[in-house]
Amino acid sequence: MFVNLAHKRSYYIVNAITFYRLLTAPLLLTLLFYERLSIFKWLLIVSFLTDAVDGHLARKFKVTSAFGSILDSVSDDLTIAVAIIGIVLVNPAFLRQELVLVVIQVFLFFAQIAAALFRYRKISSFHTYLAKFVAVFQAVFLMLFYWLPQPVYILFYFVSALTILDLLEEIILVLIIPKWETDIKGLYWVIKKSALPKV
Structure with missing residues (x-):
């Protein structure tokens, strides 16, 4: 039972990290439109770092899942999309x-x-x-x-x-x-x- 609880906890932690990236995407977009570039570029770094962290933790604790995989892909795509929109706004x-x-x-x-x-x-x-x-x-x-x-x-x-x-x-x-x-x-x-x- 302890193993199951630890496994579930690891699963939720990994997905929470991925969710952070998903939820931060609209915030990043808002910062761009309000020209808060100094905050935007720091949060963008954090988002990219979480991409490396959640994948590593998922494999390490063996908590990979179809849901987590799709969530990771969507979060990655949104982060890249926001960064590209930033290029349009910052350096057209x-x-x-x-x-x-x-x-x-x-x-x-x-x-x-x-x-x-x-x-x-x-x-x-x-x-x-x-x-x-x-x-x-x-x-x-x-x-x-x-x-x-x-x-x-x-x-x-x-x-x-x-x-x-x-x-x-x-x-x-x-x-x-x-x-x-x-x-x-x-x-x-x-x-x-x-x-x-x-x-």
Whole structure:
């Protein structure tokens, strides 16, 4: 019974951390519109840090779940979306200059969501190795964007290339994986697994 209580407590703690990120997204958006950038950029850092913490704790205490996985994905997407809206408000010239790359990424993002909703009736939550890798660099670029006087263009192009690869991989995964799954390592491992002889 003690183990069950400890497990439940860990489950609630991990999801509470994720909920923080979900609930902070509208607050971040409000801060942007009221031009409270000094508070916004600190809270944005906290949100990105909670993304690293909740995933690590979920795996450590073995409290991963379908609900937690979807909650994490939605919270991540909202945090990134708010940070991108901030780019539009804070430095619209940067957005105009890099509009093609941004449009490609936004299109692929919504295409992936549409494909998952059509196939699984809910958003995907693969959490591939590539997605985790990309998330780190997205967070680094977006945080630096608000702290440095000029955007780091080399990092932006690197992150954009990785993001496009990640979204293409996730679209392909939606097309080839018949049922909703989470914690998929990546396309290579799915293909490798399907190529193994059936026992």
